[in-house]
Amino acid sequence: MLMLLLPKSGKSKRRKVKGKVNISGDYMSNTEDLVSRHIKGIAPYEPIVPPEELARRFGIPSEKIIKLNGNENLYGCSPRAKKALADYSQYHIYPDPEQRKLREALSKYIGIDMENIMVGSGSDDYIDLVLRLFVEADDEVISCPPTFGMYPFSTAVCGGRLVEINRHEDFTLDIAAIKQAINKRTKVIFLASPNNPSGNTAPREEILELLKEGKILVVDEAYQEFSSGASAIDLILRYDNLIVLRTFSKWAGLAGLRVGYALCPVRIAQYFMRIKQPYNVNVAAEVAALASLADLTYLKSTIAAIIQERGRLSDKLKKKSFLKVYPSEANFILCAVLNGKAKDIYQNLQRKGIFIRYYNNPLLKDYIRISIGKPEHTDVIITALEEMANAGGW
Ligand SMILES: Cc1ncc(COP(=O)(O)O)c(C=O)c1O
The missing domain is CATH 3.90.1150.10 (Aspartate Aminotransferase, domain 1)
Structure with missing residues (x-):
């Protein structure tokens, strides 16, 4: 590597090396100076210990x-999912980047066109993808704590500016304060419903009120299957700024395989298809999710x-x-x-x-x-x- 720093003529005059040479003579660059500024201040996500x-x-x-x-x-996944994983023989083949089979099966399960569905490596994948799609440096993202820790984490990683509007003492949303915080730089509002860790859902009128603000509203329904049934999914066809997130991690017991999905207007789904990692759903995840949908x-x-x-x-x-x-x-x-x-x-x-x-x-x-x-x-x-x-x- 150091050779490259010599002038082409081969004469002894060296360009100034910015890094240092350590005690063993290895070249040490100042990589710390190269780390993106917005990443440096990020505290590590507090991981759950296995x-x-x-x-x-x-x-x-x-x-x-x-x-x-x-x-x-704790009931684990469907026995059919376990069997399908054991029987599958094509692990050496890459998965379908367009996730056709799974999007078709989800379309039947949810009752919405597959064009409105995009699957990923857990719903965490789409928390990140939403921010990559809509947020540029210093754009604002609203989160309502106490809530899921991935919203602030991914906002920081994507270079957004987090605006936290605390919930009321009973963990209901402070809609007036959220509306007041919205400005030209606001791009995305995250709402978990049911919320983690408080367990309460956001009333439909409040979701409608926020949708009318014209920003991207992400309604994260990771726990919807355990709720009394309220969902914002039907609003996707009426509002072009709504994204609903769902996952197989909780109800289907597939947290370890990482399968989640976004339900959204076709235009947003098309952008997701462009920017997602081509193989963001691995074949094991796909096989297990399909078997789960066949074992309702x-x-x-x-x-x-x-x-x-x-x-x-x-x-x-x-x-x-x-x-x-x-x-x-x-x-x-x-x-x-x-x-x-x-x-x-x-x-x-x-x-x-x-x-x-x-x-x-x-x-x-x-x-x-x-x-x-x-x-x-x-x-x-x-x-x-x-x-x-x-x-x-x-
Ligand atoms: C509100 C909420 N959204 C999303 C997730 C993550 O789900 P996934 O496993 O699909 O990434 C969790 C996980 O605990 C959560 O509490």
């Missing part, structure tokens, strides 16, 4: 780990089991005077811990191999979020809380 690593860290056998911190589906009876039964368990867990948590339990239309429940012992609860459960989410930030001070598991998981949590309450005199 079960094997939790088991190792806490000295618990991995089969004993109860992971209730990622809103995953089974998957609907696991959704029903989770909704029922949400009710049972919620009722039991409500009996604990030290908790304020928020109603949820998703596969998790948020609680405020009123005696300031949220961290103790989180750590105590962790020692027993039960992993929940703990929040201690200005908007969620002393909160916990518990993903809904199977009945036995509810029982273990409730017993552990009772033991703690007895020991602590709560």
